[in-house]
Amino acid sequence: MSIDKRAANATARKWAEKVIEQSDRADKAEARLASTEADxxxxxAALEPFGRWSAMLEGEFADYSDDTIVARISxxxxxxxDFRRAARSLSQDGEEGL
Structure with missing residues (x-):
């Protein structure tokens, strides 16, 4: 049985290129994941003050509807x-939709 070295080298090269390509894709995915986690x-952190306000507002104003205006600025x-959604988002690890 004879081994064609050129064909074997070409096949090995193609496999190596695919491994490198997959490794690059994995690195990019890990970077996107890290960036998303940082976001x-x-x-x-930006929602935290709204979550704290929600807790304060709920005590005295619990029966107010979601569309009741708390503040109007410009x-x-x-x-x-808005405050309730912020509090729910924080308590549910961002699972709450708008």
Missing amino acids: ILRLK GTMVTFG
Whole structure:
């Protein structure tokens, strides 16, 4: 049985290229995951004050609807629902949708 060294080398080269390509894809995926995790931590930190406010507001204003306006700043409204969604998002690891 004769081994064609050129064919064997070409096949080995193709396999090596595929391994390198998969390794590069894995590295990129890991970098995206790390970036996404950092974004989640940053966004949770940004929501934290709203979550604390929600807890304070719920005691006295628990029966107010989500669309009740808490503040209006330059035409932008902040509602009880905004605070409640922030608190739920923080308590559910960001699983809460809008």
